Amino acid sequence: MNLKLKDKTCIVTGATSGMGKAIAIAFHKAGANLVLSGRNEERGDLLAQNLENSIFLAGDVSEPKYNKKLVEIAIENFGKLDIVSLNAGILGLGNVIDLSIADWHTTLNTNLSSIFYISKYAIPYLEKNNGNILINASIAAFKSFPNHPAYCASKAGSVAVMKQMAVDYAPKIRVNAICPGPVDTPLIWDSAKAFEDPEKAVENAGNTTLLKRLGKPEDIASLALFLVSDDASWITGTAMNIDGGILNT
């Protein structure tokens, strides 16, 4: 077993599902102490029971106070904070005419403002230990998808704020993003509803990658583990695509 994150304290958002859950499990196997965040209390409590040295707190990442609480829990229980892995995300589907103003704001607040909130509270602690932040953005930061205006805007903004924070907080803190292509999680099935034939859309999403399959949450967790570990100690300000080659088609 490779304990790359032994004695590291990590906050993982979006931990109750999909990639965030796979990332939480990978960080746990690497020896980390975890503060887990998500909306579903039942799934979160079960996950925390199964991962030793982990605490789950249900809440809404678009609320500044909840982000502050996640940081406080890390400090109160584990005495320090080393890594923040941000995976919470929603789609906010609908073209510009159809999407309500409320849904535009909810999507931006959940996917983008939440990064600002938690970073604001976490950075003073991360600075003490040369910590790092890893943002789960998307290839939607660079490529447009039908009926995803709020999502694409939030993901492009996530990459921009990642690069900006990497400048302000170097050399003490590294800040990076991963940009997944189509990954087999509940979210991709919701995303497919924006297409006429959702089943076909998901099948096509996998087939149109160079590697002819959807990503697995574990594919993303492997990259996340590398990027937050000391193995990546000379990587900052980078948005790394992990997309089966789809942006190169």
Ligand SMILES: NC(=O)c1ccc[n+]([C@@H]2O[C@H](COP(=O)([O-])OP(=O)(O)OC[C@H]3O[C@@H](n4cnc5c(N)ncnc54)[C@H](O)[C@@H]3O)[C@@H](O)[C@H]2O)c1
């Ligand atoms: N699945 C894909 O194809 C894909 C591709 C690129 C990027 N992404 C991004 O990866 C990240 C993880 O997505 P996933 O595919 O694993 O989806 P998922 O739906 O399986 O998981 C999303 C997680 O975000 C949490 N969440 C959503 N809104 C929240 C809120 N307001 N407060 C707290 N938690 C909230 C949910 O509880 C859940 O744990 C997202 O940011 C998503 O945009 C997904």
